[in-house]
Amino acid sequence: MRASVIFMGSDLPPLYRLGIVGSGQIARMTHAAALQLGITPRLLAEDLGDSAVLAAPDAVFSHPDALASFVQTCEVVTFEHERLDLGLLERLEADGMAIRPGVTSIRAAFDKMHQRRVLLNRGFNVPIFAELRSPDDLLDFTNVFDWPAVIKSVRAGLPGQRSHWIVENRGEAMAVISEQQGRELMIENYQSIVKELVVLVARRPGGNARCYPVVETVMSDSHCKEIRTPAAIGPQVAAEARELALKIADELDAVGILAVEFFLTPDGLVINELAARPHNAGHLTIEGSPTSQFENHVRGVLDLPLGPTRMNAPAVVTVNVVGAYDGVDPSQHLAEALAVEGIHIHLYGKSPFPGRKLGHVTALGDDLDQASELARRGEAALMGRRPV
Amino acid sequence: MRASVIFMGSDLPPLYRLGIVGSGQIARMTHAAALQLGITPRLLAEDLGDSAVLAAPDAVFSHPDALASFVQTCEVVTFEHERLDLGLLERLEADGMAIRPGVTSIRAAFDKMHQRRVLLNRGFNVPIFAELRSPDDLLDFTNVFDWPAVIKSVRAGLPGQRSHWIVENRGEAMAVISEQQGRELMIENYQSIVKELVVLVARRPGGNARCYPVVETVMSDSHCKEIRTPAAIGPQVAAEARELALKIADELDAVGILAVEFFLTPDGLVINELAARPHNAGHLTIEGSPTSQFENHVRGVLDLPLGPTRMNAPAVVTVNVVGAYDGVDPSQHLAEALAVEGIHIHLYGKSPFPGRKLGHVTALGDDLDQASELARRGEAALMGRRPV
Numbered sequence: 001m002r003a004s005v006i007f008m009g010s011d012l013p014p015l016y017r018l019g020i021v022g023s024g025q026i027a028r029m030t031h032a033a034a035l036q037l038g039i040t041p042r043l044l045a046e047d048l049g050d051s052a053v054l055a056a057p058d059a060v061f062s063h064p065d066a067l068a069s070f071v072q073t074c075e076v077v078t079f080e081h082e083r084l085d086l087g088l089l090e091r092l093e094a095d096g097m098a099i100r101p102g103v104t105s106i107r108a109a110f111d112k113m114h115q116r117r118v119l120l121n122r123g124f125n126v127p128i129f130a131e132l133r134s135p136d137d138l139l140d141f142t143n144v145f146d147w148p149a150v151i152k153s154v155r156a157g158l159p160g161q162r163s164h165w166i167v168e169n170r171g172e173a174m175a176v177i178s179e180q181q182g183r184e185l186m187i188e189n190y191q192s193i194v195k196e197l198v199v200l201v202a203r204r205p206g207g208n209a210r211c212y213p214v215v216e217t218v219m220s221d222s223h224c225k226e227i228r229t230p231a232a233i234g235p236q237v238a239a240e241a242r243e244l245a246l247k248i249a250d251e252l253d254a255v256g257i258l259a260v261e262f263f264l265t266p267d268g269l270v271i272n273e274l275a276a277r278p279h280n281a282g283h284l285t286i287e288g289s290p291t292s293q294f295e296n297h298v299r300g301v302l303d304l305p306l307g308p309t310r311m312n313a314p315a316v317v318t319v320n321v322v323g324a325y326d327g328v329d330p331s332q333h334l335a336e337a338l339a340v341e342g343i344h345i346h347l348y349g350k351s352p353f354p355g356r357k358l359g360h361v362t363a364l365g366d367d368l369d370q371a372s373e374l375a376r377r378g379e380a381a382l383m384g385r386r387p388v
Numbered sequence: 389m390r391a392s393v394i395f396m397g398s399d400l401p402p403l404y405r406l407g408i409v410g411s412g413q414i415a416r417m418t419h420a421a422a423l424q425l426g427i428t429p430r431l432l433a434e435d436l437g438d439s440a441v442l443a444a445p446d447a448v449f450s451h452p453d454a455l456a457s458f459v460q461t462c463e464v465v466t467f468e469h470e471r472l473d474l475g476l477l478e479r480l481e482a483d484g485m486a487i488r489p490g491v492t493s494i495r496a497a498f499d500k501m502h503q504r505r506v507l508l509n510r511g512f513n514v515p516i517f518a519e520l521r522s523p524d525d526l527l528d529f530t531n532v533f534d535w536p537a538v539i540k541s542v543r544a545g546l547p548g549q550r551s552h553w554i555v556e557n558r559g560e561a562m563a564v565i566s567e568q569q570g571r572e573l574m575i576e577n578y579q580s581i582v583k584e585l586v587v588l589v590a591r592r593p594g595g596n597a598r599c600y601p602v603v604e605t606v607m608s609d610s611h612c613k614e615i616r617t618p619a620a621i622g623p624q625v626a627a628e629a630r631e632l633a634l635k636i637a638d639e640l641d642a643v644g645i646l647a648v649e650f651f652l653t654p655d656g657l658v659i660n661e662l663a664a665r666p667h668n669a670g671h672l673t674i675e676g677s678p679t680s681q682f683e684n685h686v687r688g689v690l691d692l693p694l695g696p697t698r699m700n701a702p703a704v705v706t707v708n709v710v711g712a713y714d715g716v717d718p719s720q721h722l723a724e725a726l727a728v729e730g731i732h733i734h735l736y737g738k739s740p741f742p743g744r745k746l747g748h749v750t751a752l753g754d755d756l757d758q759a760s761e762l763a764r765r766g767e768a769a770l771m772g773r774r775p776v
Binding site for chain 2: 059299335342359
């Protein structure tokens with residue numbers, strides 16, 4: 001179907017202005033944003049049928065160790081995921097390659113223990129946490145903190161792979177530890193969550209940064225089902241979340257999009273997780289903002305001026321289209337879904353599989369209820385259901 | 389770089405839901421709109437470096453006669469240009485292939501004499517016209533009508549090829565005829581043009597249709613420099629233009645986008661030209677409308693419900709980025725252009741050449757002056773000029 005050649009040798013000028021490591025829907029939408037600006041990125045892809053590969057003429061398929069030669073073919077390289085060899089990235093960065101975001105950000109997103117330590121050391125509010133390498137670690141932690149607790153995988157899992165477990169007692173915790181043998185784990189105190197919030201920061205090398213309005217993610221069955229902006233929070237909490245996100249971006253010297261996930265608890269904002277790339281909660285910026293998170297990611301990593309991050313409407317809502325157990329293929333229901341007036345449908349070209357993110361639907365409106373109702377009607381139509 | 393196989397044999401099911409014949413920027417942006425809906429179109433492309441080829445993983449390169457086998461690999465085929473073998477298309481349509489728009493529309497767009505005859509026969513207001521096959525034809529026409537006159541090529545030229553000439557006298561007309569030997573020519577009476585307007589109609593097979601607001605094209609050096617909506621015309625003229633465009637779409641049984649170009653003259657609306665595809669004047673719908681002309685073209689040709697065609701802002705202006713004689717490459721000026729706050733930059737990946745359309749800049753605003761000023765600032769920055 002296609003064949004590509006990677007040219008080797010550091011004396012050659014880079015062939016591509018932008019390389020993207022990864023080939024899922026984040027890479028697909030980042031690729032589309034670059035194309036609009038006249039830039040055809042090269043992908044370092046995983047599988048011929050991947051979402052971004054279906055959309056990108058310049059994809060190379062390769063062992064992950066080919067990263068070094070891939071990087072040499074591009075002026076700037078950015079990343080869709082955190083499943084990377086950090087040591088190799090460090091050497092490439094030290095050799096002067098434009099790895100964006102830099103290894104400092106990638107390490108913080110990649111290694112959740114490291115992320116917690118960095119944030120704690122710099123005075124940010126994170127859950128109480130500990131390594132969980134043995135039953136002794138469990139005992140040490142639970143001697144001091146109450147149940148329930150949260151066990152997490154230190155490294156990001158593969159797409160669809162579970163990475164955290166709420167455990168109510170020692171038995172449940174031990175079961176997770178034994179089930180997840182071979183994965184590095186950590187344990188945290190459970191947060192009483194009023195709301196889950198995400199702030200996206202777009203940042204250039206050197207520190208120029210812009211922040212999107214706070215979005216609220218609505219979970220259902222531990223999947224993020226709906227993303228809404230404005231978040232239903234007071235202006236002080238919103239200002240605090242944005243300020244914290246900008247500070248964290250500065251501390252990590254983030255470049256491109258940094259997504260900061262917060263828990264809003266009865267005691268205030270607690271940092272949940274960081275992602276050093278465009279984020280699922282930011283898809284609503286495609287139609288919802290003058291500059292999508294993907295375009296601002298491209299602008300940021302290429303050190304180009306950032307675009308406006310305000311919203312285009314009083315309310316913007318995205319509903320994720322997630323594979324169901326009945327195996328329904330949303331691409332077979334496009335006609336019904338497009339009949340829902342005024343929604344924006346995005347399908348990622350992925351074959352349906354239970355739990356897999358297959359697409360999303362965005363609606364702009366005058367208020368959250370109206371936008372949410374529209375987006376949910378579109379999602380239901382795609383999934384061959386009547387809307388709830 | 390890539391290799392593709394076209395499967396032959398009419399017993400095989402089509403491999404692609406949508407095929408696009410052509411590989412310029414119209415194909416590139418149509419491709420992007422299809423991708424968003426989860427559809428990867430196949431292109432029948434002309435050249436490896438073409439704008440759409442840089443953006444499309446599934447491009448096949450082939451002799452134009454390969455159209456028949458290309459059509460067999462796709463459920464639906466649409467067209468970026470009118471440089472087609474109409475006889476072949478007629479046979480394919482008669483064989484039941486989904487050629488969209490149908491041959492009736494394509495023929496009207498392809499052959500300007502035929503277009504004039506069809507529109508005249510159905511009572512639409514067109515310039516007075518005649519074939520121009522010999523100096524005798526010229527004499528016959530100019531015996532009855534005054535100078536100046538307009539000589540046009542009956543068939544669409546190649547991109548960048550001149551297709552009409554305003555001639556002031558017999559000598560100038562004879563010079564065009566002798567220069568353009570081998571091209572079919574026609575002659576028309578000169579229109580006194582107050583404004584040039586375009587109406588885009590999106591239409592499904594069977595007749596369901598929607599119409600975008602009238603846009604005004606501002607010409608400079610016989611190039612369309614700026615496209616503005618709303619057009620600075622009264623509501624009655626606007627309503628009449630939209631009504632005429634919808635009627636023409638019905639008469640031609642148009643599918644996808646039909647662009648109707650009008651001259652507004654002191655005596656009212658005169659139809660200038662038709663294009664049976666997304667049109668340069670419709671690029672402002674990408675950010676300017678909830679549904680771009682490209683998405684509505686894809687929806688129309690696939691017989692999917694059409695999307696809203698209203699505008700997102702009180703004023704939307706696009707300025708074309710056209711290659712200059714100094715050879716400046718706008719992709720080298722992205723940083724300066726992106727620093728113009730609030731514009732949308734589209735570059736087509738084409739190498740700069742004088743007169744070649746390299747991209748466009750769109751701005752939304754509260755009034756036309758503001759939007760136009762912004763878009764012109766963006767275009768000037770891309771071309772390395774200070775804004776006028």
